[in-house]
Amino acid sequence: MRRGTPRFSNEPALSEVIGFVLIIGIIMVAFSMYLVYGVPVQGRENEINHMSTINDQFVSYKIGIDSLWTNQQENIAMSTTFPLGTAGQTAQGSTSIIPILQPVGSSGTLSINQRTTTPEIFTVLSNSYISNTTGITAVGPIQIPTTQTYSNAPSSLLINLSTTNAFWNNTAPGSVLISGNTWIATINITPDISDCLTSGTGNNVTYMSSCYGSDITITIIKNGVTSLNRAVVYSNINPNTPTPYSVNLMNAAYGLQSVISYPTTLTFSKYDPSNQLITTTITAEYAYQPQTYIYSVPLGSLEYSTNNNYWISQSYYYQMGGVFLSQIDGSTYKLPPEITFAYNGNGNITANIVAISYDPIDSGLIGGNSPAQVLTVLKPDAGSLPYAPVSPNTWNATINLTTPDPNAAFMWAAYLNTAANLTGGIPTAYYTVGNTTTGSYISFLGGTDGNPHITLSGKTANLSVSVQSLGSV
Template sequence: MNRIYSEEGLSEVIGIIMILALIMVFLSIWVIYAVPADGRQQEIEHMGYIQDWFTQYKITADSLWINYDPVTGDGPSDITVSNSLVLGSQGGATYSQGLFLIFMRPFGSSGTISLENGSEWFEISNSSGVLLNEEIGSVQYKALNNYWISQTYYYEMGGVFLEQSDGTVNRVAPLFGFSSNGQVATLVIVNLDTEGSGTRSISGESQVRIDTSLTDSTEEYTFEPVSGEPYTINMTLRDASAAKAWRSILKELGGGTVTQTGNQTTITGLDSINYQYANYTVSLQSVAATFT
């Protein structure tokens, strides 16, 4: 009888061990395959949200200067427009299911929103010298993804750009236009006053607020044709990848002779240039995270 009881007890122990082994196999498969797949999908959806946010930000910024009359001063100047942005794929939410269950779901991504100023420049010149030189400011979001490609979106000169490890592409065209022969340029110079020099940034997973107000916009100015003195537009950008993206979109928009060397994109042979300013003040504000 003792031997029978001993064998039955051993069988129960073996059964429990096998069940635990199966559970561990299932959990391992879940952590190795299901969790990364879920995290990747969350981050893909979040990057789609980021792209939509920047597109909407561009539309909002454009609507401010379009509806402003530089002659009378009527329009939405000094009116602050706030846009909220969630930095991480899980929005900074925290969970209380216990330490073990933390590993059963994806880790949320994080990101950094920043106001970039002082590293990029826009210049107009001809044979007589530099006629105009302006700083290019930008609103930038850099994703720190755990399961998907890390990406950077930024808004500058009225356009939206996407930067990845394999290059930079334009997502929404900047405020440039050209005549049918590519020799007359029309553009809006977007100035972003970040309330100070250098970079201002907020990092994390939760929500931030970007406040934007139109200081003013100007009437259109023109560099008139001068015989034998064509105009040149030169842009000094953050890197060669950004310069290639600008060269590509300017060619698509009808620019004549557009070249790129290093981090500079150049348009040459312009007979005249029509331009106006849209001057904004931009600031960042932290918003408390939502806890669930």
């Protein structure tokens, strides 16, 4: 043995310690990598899936509200559940036994009429024919035959018939012919012996007493096609009736409202070889008058706002029949609101509005991770705006959305422009759209000939809503 040589060595033990420390180091590196990358990725996926669920719930909510107002289901509560956060909503896998390996669950808030500090207001300003403001104004009666020009659409255009000898065996019944540009209407005295028969056949038939056996019928021909053929308006008429029988050509059942453009000239003539029609006249009735009309309502909203930890924070909200998404870089609509436009050619425009609003006295806010239940009721004061049911009925109209949220203002302007030009096909020469310091607007200019070129219709649907927590899941 050499001098100075150790009698034993601990090198093998030292190598085991170093190896163990390296293994611990590798585990810590892997653990740290998972915490830094794996947990956020899992948390981001959970929050993306959760926001997708929120989107689906708002779509379902919109469909439910649409069903309420279209079917007039008043005072019936519709229940919708929204999961407020990801905690407890998603599976965590085998790592759930180690809390530090789980992503932190996000939370959210569901609020009613809390979206902005001041209410968002929807307003329609128009110069229109407005119904039922001063009662009915009648023009006439005017004797037939005649030719009449109507600069404005009447609410009723009555053909008044006083008859004599209107019996089933009359061989030369009379009629009144009304002709427009693309249509013809004929109001006939039509013999109908079946009105008087009671029993028997052949020569043994019996008849009802005091029976005359003639009907008043109407035939409509549009663009050369018969759309209505001898439809009975009055059955078994009495020729001695003291008041005339009146047929309203503006009745929606006859389908003439949509084919008459005003101003229009109509020709009225009479066929009466047996002097069956004593007098025939026309009376135009106007149940509306032109005036400036303003409708304004605070819209309110039902909004879900998330407090995401791993993904961008977002807010979904339902307003005016639409579903909207708002985040830090702007707002957009996921489903469009209930405002639609259409171009009918020759400068004629149609605008349909359903003003769906929340009761401004409703207010609520709930936050956390557990689900929340929203109860929504259609109030019984839903109705229609008083625009006259004639086409067209408006000279000019402006729709305003007042909001303190600049992102919402730009989004509304973009939607109104898209709905008018791309969806509705309205040339930009007939409208202007843009933003103001208080919101956004679209204005329809109408024609330059002094006649109305806009058909405006509006419905209202007012909602009452409440929210409550369902507790932990």
